[in-house]
Amino acid sequence: MKPITQYTLTLNGENETDKTRTEYKKIPLKSYEDMLSFDKNRILITAESGYGKSTLLKKIAYDWAVLQRDTHVTQQKRESPLSKYELVFLLEINQMKAKFNITDEIYSQILPHNDFGKKSVENYMTQNPEKVLILLDGADEIPFERLQMANEDFSVNNVLSFKSLKRCKVIVTSRQSTALKLLTCNPDFTRVNIVGFDEKNKKEYIRNYFSNFDPQYHDYVLSEISKSETLRSLGEIPLFLWLMCSSLTQAGSRLPDRITELLSDAVNIIHKQKMSKYCTSKPSEKLTEKAFNELVAKLGQVALESLMKKSHAQNSFTVSEFDSEDLVSLGCEVGLLTRVQFMHGIEEVEQVHFYHMIFMQFCCSVYLSGMAESNPDKFNDHMSKLLDGDVERIEYLLRFCSGRTKKAAEFVIHLIKKRLSVSNNISPVGLQRYICLHRIIMLSLFEAKLGSAVKPLAMDEWVRFPYDLKGEDLLAAHLFHSKPTNTI
Structure with missing residues (x-):
């Protein structure tokens, strides 16, 4: 199924009557495939937290992998703009080393045990640029100044500013604040803004989420989400629509009219669902409400320490940054944390992430609001x-x-x-x-x-x-x- 988040393409052009001003024309896109069909080779995807920037890049990489798996030339393969790419690399900028070198990171994040040498990959990208798609996720998750300082060949900074790999298609995601800085490096980015769900999208999402429910319940969920301007507005954001649907899985459930209450309810429901699925029936082995709140506050303390580091606050931690292995395991059990294992060079690395940055900030608020008292x-x-x-x-x-x-x-x-x-x-x-x-x-x-x-x-x-x-x-x-x- 195609992602139903809507996109708006923004193309900049000079105003003929005033060459000092820049005008923008907005073109609605049906899917990411429209975005890939444009001639420009640098695409900047902007949206705030929760709109699905990372999910979109993962979807592109996944769809490409599915096409590669199919050895037969199907109609879908012929029509997909992804079919022309022989190589697609999805790289997380916040996992990169100080040089922010793309080929180094291909080997660290994706191909640690591959027989091909780094030079072979560089030569292929240079000689066959039209067959390479590079997806860079999270330019806003590290200080922009650090990106600018890395200026060697194949660095993220040089690639985004058209000094390297000019003919490769490169897509980068960012929140608005960092996007403005990226545009100083390359004002000719094609900008794609993720604008979220409209009413039609919401209905489709609700039907899919509650596919096992009576259609009348779909109408009830939609009426709950539409009962206030706050909820209607939040429902445009994919992450929050998911949270609202999670909160309405029980018949008779109602939605609060403030985002803090919504997160509190959603976190508690996710916790109960996870615990009922993974824990035994012994009451002593289940978290009490008090113990769960204490767990959230402890996770929030770790989150605060990361947010206080202005130079590299991000949603990735080592297990040692938490009080204990048990705290990490319990956080994963209740659905607030996830473990990620990957190869970095020749070493296997384990990291711990909050389920989403918004969950990280919610946990932090629990810790901080207690401190305010x-x-x-x-x-x-x-x-x-x-x-x-x-x-x-x-x-x-x-x-x-x-x-x-x-x-x-x-x-x-x-x-x-x-x-x-x-x-x-x-x-x-x-x-x-x-x-x-x-x-x-x-x-x-x-x-x-x-x-x-x-x-x-x-x-x-x-x-x-x-x-x-x-x-x-x-x-x-x-x-x-x-x-x-x-x-x-």
């Missing part, structure tokens, strides 16, 4: 350091903290307000940060249901709306009874 000074210190870094990547952490306790919400709102008052919104990067802080403080107020905090804020200078209001943003803006404007 027990040790406010320490909470403020941690939160200040996080807010001085890449705020966009911790949006959900801030919202979850705000939704969990009133005290955490008040701290978060106060700290963001201080930064908004001194924010430089003149430069493009400064404006992007200003908008991000602005959205998060609005959504934190909404998440915490702190209507009482709005009145003293309503006259502040920052309470203006320098971005289009829709979905949750629009709902949060309604907390302020003044008429929003779209100018700074």
Whole structure:
């Protein structure tokens, strides 16, 4: 089945009446196959967390492998744009060594025991570029400055900026903030924005998810997801639609109207499903609710330590970074963690990942919100350091903290307000940060249901709306009874 996430292609072109401005035309795409059919050899896929950037690249690699397995020339094989590629490499940027060398990483991440030498692969890619597809996942998961510093042949930086492998098709994924930086290296990227599910897609996803249920239940699930602007907005994001469906597997289930409550419910349901499947019937061998919450907080402490490392915060850990092997095993058992084994060079490496970055930030919020009650000074210190870094990547952490306790919400709102008052919104990067802080403080107020905090804020200078209001943003803006404007 084709992925039903929708894509929008953005092609840039000069405005004929003003050569200093850039215009964009948007073309809706039916599937990734449309994307592969374009002439340009550098494609930048942008979307925020949960929209399926990594899943899309895995889908492309999987479909190519299926085509290769079929030795017969079928109609599907003839029509697929993947059929022209003899080699497809899917590489995770956050797993790369300091040189970010693509051929080195092909051997580290994919071909550790292959008889072909590195030079043979380089020669093939150079001599047959039209037969090679390179998929680079997660440019936003490492500091952009580290990518720029690696400038040898076949480095990610040189490949993305058209200094190496110019005629190979290369696709890279990133969140918006890093995408803006990538465009400074190569403004001629073909940009593909994943825009998520429309109403038709939601219905199709729900039918597939609840295929064993009565069709009337499909209508009930859709009505639950459509009952508020928040849920309708979240339902556009594939990860959150999956979480909502997971929360509605029991007849009579209802959805909450805040994202923090949704994650809490979904995590508990996943935990119960996993435990009922893998654990014995002995009560002593099952986690109590208290023990489960303690487990989430312990995992959150590890997550916080990673997020505090501004230079390389990412969703990959060694077992030794956790308190014990038992903590990792239990985290995997309840569905919050996964183990990944792969070859790095000649060594077998085991890593531990949170199921998704959003789960990682949820666990972190459980740990931090408890700290806001027990040790406010320490909470403020941690939160200040996080807010001085890449705020966009911790949006959900801030919202979850705000939704969990009133005290955490008040701290978060106060700290963001201080930064908004001194924010430089003149430069493009400064404006992007200003908008991000602005959205998060609005959504934190909404998440915490702190209507009482709005009145003293309503006259502040920052309470203006320098971005289009829709979905949750629009709902949060309604907390302020003044008429929003779209100018700074």
